[in-house]
Amino acid sequence: QVQLVESGGGLVQPGGSLRLSCAASGFTFSSYAMSWYRQAPGKERELVAGITSAGGSTNYADSVKGRFTISRDNAKNTVYLQMNSLKPEDTAVYYCNAKILGLRFWGQGTQVTVSS
Numbered sequence: 001q002v003q004l005v006e007s008g009g010g011l012v013q014p015g016g017s018l019r020l021s022c023a024a025s026g027f028t029f030s031s032y033a034m035s036w037y038r039q040a041p042g043k044e045r046e047l048v049a050g051i052t053s054a055g056g057s058t059n060y061a062d063s064v065k066g067r068f069t070i071s072r073d074n075a076k077n078t079v080y081l082q083m084n085s086l087k088p089e090d091t092a093v094y095y096c097n098a099k100i101l102g103l104r105f106w107g108q109g110t111q112v113t114v115s116s
Contacts, residue, residue, distance in 0.1 A: 002026040002105045004096045009110030012086055016114070020081040022096030022107055030054070030074040032100055036081045038092035038112075045095070049081060064090075086114045 008020040020036070033052050039045040049060045049070035058070050069082040079096060093109040 002098065002100065004098060004105060004107035006094065006096050006107040006110040009094060009112045011113045011115065013116050014087060014114055016086050017082070017084045018086065018112060020083065020094055020110060020112075022079045022081075024077045024079070024096075024098065027098070027100055029077040032098055034070075034072060034079040035097040035099075036070060036079075037095045037097055038090075039095070039109075040089075040092040043092075048094070051079065083112070086112075088114045090114050 003025045005023045006020060008018060010018060012018055031053055033050060035050040036048040037045050038048050047061055048064055049058065049068055051058045051070045051072055055072050060068060067083065067085045072079040083090065091112060091114050093111050095109045096107040098105045
């Protein structure tokens with residue numbers, strides 16, 4: 001079965017950096033685009049970044065452009081989100097997402113808290 005396991009979240013000061021990882025299994029990882037979403041308390045889940053199956057194209061929410069970078073390693077079945085210059089408004093649970101044959105699959109999420 002499809003499994004997505006996020007890691008790398010934590011508490012960081014404003015201006016700091018974190019690197020999230022999402023280990024995927026149960027499907028042909030290299031055949032599918034992957035995305036990162038986030039959900040802050042009281043807010044809807046929103047798309048943060050996406051990457052095509054081979055990694056040749058990426059897209060970002062305006063709020064993270066220039067600060068976040070999505071990448072993938074198809075040999076390791078892993079997608080990453082490098083987050084720099086973090087702001088308090090980046091505080092959220094971050095989720096890895098795969099859309100496979102019309103169905104969306106989610107990981108359990110990893111908490112990112114940006115606070116001094």
